[in-house]
Ligand SMILES: Nc1ncnc2c1ncn2[C@@H]1O[C@H](COP(=O)(O)OP(=O)(O)O)[C@@H](O)[C@H]1O
């Protein structure tokens with residue numbers, strides 16, 4: 001599903017964010033990427049949704065050679081990869097439902113499809129009662145659930161979550177991780193960037209540890225060790 | 227189709243949400259168009275003015291007193307046969323005397339000296355109008371015909387050619403200045419557009435970021451800005467056209483009074499050429515605003 005071959009990312013002029021990454025993530029996996037701040041975790045996530053391009057090496061996602069992807073193809077790739085961030089990236093002037101439907105509107109979905117899908121997604125993230133609220137009227141955990149609903153709207157094969165619980169308290173963190181696990185159980189590949197020890201240890205899934213841009217360990221059913 | 231409607235909606239939203247920016251942009255574009263139309267009006271009026279002067283350009287040929295009517299008529303026919311001649315008018319001695327009296331009706335001295343002469347001192351006169359002021363040289367040469375040469379006492383040639391040259395020269399200068407002003411206005415308008423787009427991109431950076439994140443096509447992200455550019459151009463063209471029609475309609479009677487018989491109806495000019503004038507202006511303006519928008523997006527919108 002996702003394959004890194006000798007991928008390096010150098011930010012100009014000379015920040016080596018990722019060095020010689022070799023990695024294979026299979027369809028349906030739940031992978032946690034851990035590591036200290038500034039070790040290239042977000043850079044790795046950005047490569048996955050083509051926000052950045054590898055400086056060297058090859059990155060193939062579901063048959064797409066992302067390292068050589070043409071600009072016009074990037075939107076098509078992004079419709080297959082849902083993205084979630086620490087800061088939610090919700091539009092403050094739109095309601096919960098509008099934030100979710102916006103993702104459908106801008107890809108030209110029919111009004112009928114929007115009317116069907118949006119309530120469905122809000123039900124999945126357990127927010128059907130709050131469709132008319134604005135982001136500032138929601139808790140952090142609820143806002144992140146809106147973002148996840150939006151990320152799921154194109155039925156992506158992969159969800160990339162870059163520190164999705166970084167701004168949340170323990171209870172909300174737990175909710176969000178459970179939601180991601182549920183999504184994974186339905187077959188979506190999940191790549192979770194985090195540095196939350198408890199999460200990683202409780203997940204009992206594959207853990208990849210980065211240090212200074214390199215993979216220093218890659219374990220099935222791994223634990224957080226640094 | 228749905229996408230088109232959505233893009234339209236986004237474009238109109240941009241236009242209204244930053245209504246002051248839109249007002250400034252549209253005003254600049256309108257000013258530019260008004261300058262261009264002013265130049266155009268100037269051009270139309272100069273043409274009318276030159277025609278008016280050219281109409282007045284004539285040569286008077288005074289025949290000796292006592293010249294036979296047949297000779298005068300022969301000369302008139304001969305001149306009329308020239309391609310360069312628009313019209314020939316024969317003035318009989320009686321008419322000439324009448325005109326003279328009428329022109330000097332106030333002047334006792336002249337009238338009394340005319341009485342003293344007793345008889346009609348005027349001979350036949352031919353008034354020749356050329357098609358073009360430049361043709362007078364040729365016409366005068368043609369009149370050097372042996373048959374008529376000796377019968378002609380005097381050729382009175384009012385040299386309007388110089389007036390026309392001066393008119394052309396003056397309007398030429400005005401035109402250069404006007405074009406320069408229009409160019410500067412347009413440059414300012416384009417700079418404003420680049421910055422308006424830059425600001426709109428900045429205001430909408432979150433929205434644009436989300437759009438890209440969820441896989442909106444590049445065209446979909448950009449199209450509203452291009453549509454907005456066309457919307458600016460259309461609004462400016464509309465306002466400019468209304469202003470031009472309004473002013474030229476109000477001015478029409480005065481212009482007509484000034485130019486006399488010569489057709490100098492600006493309103494009619496704009497009314498009969500709305501498409502070549504305003505259509506072309508709209509097309510050119512849209513092209514330039516779209517160019518400015520493309521530049522701004524190339525610079526400030528990373529897709
Ligand atoms: N756009 C960028 N330009 C230049 N350097 C960057 C950029 N993004 C990240 N970096 C640098 O690359 C390194 C890795 O950053 P990042 O991938 O964000 O790490 P992490 O997410 O693990 O904290 C850091 O040293 C950071 O300063």
Ligand SMILES: [Mg+2]
Pocket residue numbers: 041042043
């Ligand atoms: Mg990071």
